[in-house]
Amino acid sequence: MSADARGWRIALLPDALVNPREAPRSTLPDVLTLLEAGGYGVLQLPPPGEHGLLLAAIADQVAEFAHHGYALAAVGVRGEPSGGLHWRRLAPLLRRRGVALPLRHLMRPGDDAAAEGQRLAAFLSSVELPVEEQRRWRV
Amino acid sequence: MQPGARRRVALIANCLLNQNAKVCEGAHYRGLVSPVVQALRSRGYVLQQLPCPELAFAGARRWWAVYEQYDTPVYRAHCRRLAQAIAPLIEGYVRRGDEVILIGLDGSPSSGVRFTSSKPDWGGRPNRPEDDWEIVPRRGIWIEELEAELARRGLPTLPATGWALDMGRFDEAGSRRDLEEFLDLREATTGTGDDPPP
Numbered sequence: 001m002s003a004d005a006r007g008w009r010i011a012l013l014p015d016a017l018v019n020p021r022e023a024p025r026s027t028l029p030d031v032l033t034l035l036e037a038g039g040y041g042v043l044q045l046p047p048p049g050e051h052g053l054l055l056a057a058i059a060d061q062v063a064e065f066a067h068h069g070y071a072l073a074a075v076g077v078r079g080e081p082s083g084g085l086h087w088r089r090l091a092p093l094l095r096r097r098g099v100a101l102p103l104r105h106l107m108r109p110g111d112d113a114a115a116e117g118q119r120l121a122a123f124l125s126s127v128e129l130p131v132e133e134q135r136r137w138r139v
Numbered sequence: 140m141q142p143g144a145r146r147r148v149a150l151i152a153n154c155l156l157n158q159n160a161k162v163c164e165g166a167h168y169r170g171l172v173s174p175v176v177q178a179l180r181s182r183g184y185v186l187q188q189l190p191c192p193e194l195a196f197a198g199a200r201r202w203w204a205v206y207e208q209y210d211t212p213v214y215r216a217h218c219r220r221l222a223q224a225i226a227p228l229i230e231g232y233v234r235r236g237d238e239v240i241l242i243g244l245d246g247s248p249s250s251g252v253r254f255t256s257s258k259p260d261w262g263g264r265p266n267r268p269e270d271d272w273e274i275v276p277r278r279g280i281w282i283e284e285l286e287a288e289l290a291r292r293g294l295p296t297l298p299a300t301g302w303a304l305d306m307g308r309f310d311e312a313g314s315r316r317d318l319e320e321f322l323d324l325r326e327a328t329t330g331t332g333d334d335p336p337p
Contacts (some may be wrong), residue, residue: 006159007169018156019185032176041157041170044188046228053224060195061153061160068199070159 007039008138009127010065012058012074012102014084015047027109029117031075038124040073045086055086059093062102069137072102073127075120078109103127146237149184150229151175152250153191155242155302160191162203167309174315175242175302182322184240187228190221192249192281202265205258205272206248209280218249218281222288233294238329241297242318243282246305251279253301270307298325 017031035042043061046054066072076083083106091101105123107116128134155175158166179186193201193209196217232239243252258272278286286296300321303314 004161004164004166005168006161006166008159009170010157010159018188032171032180036169036171036173036176039169041159042188043157044186051224051228053220054190054228057190057195057221057224061191064194064199065159070199 007041008069008134009038009040009071009073009124010062011035011040011042011124012045012062012072012085012090013042014045014075014077014080016080016084017075017077017107018042018044027111027113027116028077028107029113029120031107031120034117034120034124035075038121040124045084045090048081048084051086052089055089056093059090059097059099062094063097063099066099066102069129069133071127071129073124074102074104075107075123076104077107146232147182147184148187148232148237148239149179150187150189150239150241150297151179152242152244152247152302153189153194154244154250154304156186156188157191159199160194162193162201165203165305167304167311172302172304174311175318178315178318178322179242182326185237187232189225189250189281189285192218192221195221204248205256205261206251206275206277206279207257207259208261209248214280215284218284219288221281222285225285226288226292229289230292230294238325239297240325241282241299243279243299243301244305245301245303246274246307247279247301249279249281251277251301251305252282252299254303254306255279256305272307274306 043058062072074085076085082088094101105120107120154160155172158168158170196214229239244250245252245254246256248256253276254274255277256272257275302318
């Protein structure tokens with residue numbers, strides 16, 4: 001095995017941003033490309049609907065990451081219920097697992113995809129754990 | 140895409156979108172496994188990430204393990220619960236006539252499709268300095284349980300392959316060729332699809 005390459009950053013992402021062709025979003029930048037450039041991994045939220053068991057499974061994964069030195073963010077999109085993040089269901093699941101809610105960023109489909117991309121990139125680069133937490137876990 | 144058009148859907152192992160889910164020293168990318176994402180998106184596939192069974196069961200700081208160590212009733216029950224959580228989405232895709240494929244992680248004790256890792260005598264103190272497990276041609280535990288859940292729902296076996304990340308020595312170019320051959324074969328088998336990539 002080679003040295004580990006993980007980026008220690010994870011974004012919760014709506015299905016609508018993982019699969020933007022599902023609903024035309026030509027006025028948004030490609031979010032997966034920006035997340036890759038920022039060194040983020042993705043936890044995909046399901047499309048709108050009832051997904052109680054799946055959201056609980058996702059919350060378990062988020063809790064495991066949050067408790068072991070990973071920086072977490074949530075990127076939603078305007079026009080989807082809860083930004084596509086199932087926040088009304090997911091937030092209580094996270095709280096019950098002792099997880100501080102991830103910082104959220106909302107993408108705004110509009111005329112200027114480049115500006116939206118810059119806004120997202122700035123948000124992504126701002127999400128990080130305190131240095132002492134990084135040193136504790138990332139060895 | 141026209142509303143109601145038949146889609147291509149790729150179920151992908153959790154760590155293909157999130158390398159942070161890997162065991163320590165197992166991550167070959169910072170986050171996304173971009174060759175897989177690119178190959179699928181360029182062919183018009185909708186991505187559906189599967190849960191990671193090992194992460195929620197044994198934790199982010201788990202030891203490496205082989206198939207036999209995860210082959211326990213409790214781990215299988217955990218995998219079945221996860222399969223029941225994601226199966227309604229998969230069933231929805233299949234029932235509406237979408238073409239659904241599965242991309243696992245070859246060599247993984249859980250997410251292996253063509254191959255998994257085996258060493259029946261592994262156990263006890265984790266002091267194996269050499270990569271002395273064997274690669275054997277069989278599904279990982281999670282894929283076995285997921286396929287069993289889909290079969291219980293009366294769904295057909297999905298065409299499947301694995302990205303060969305956990306085979307001991309990772310060969311990205313070879314893995315990319317394998318995946319593209321698999322996808323090209325699907326395209327030849329099912330036609331060109333009704334939704335070519337932009």
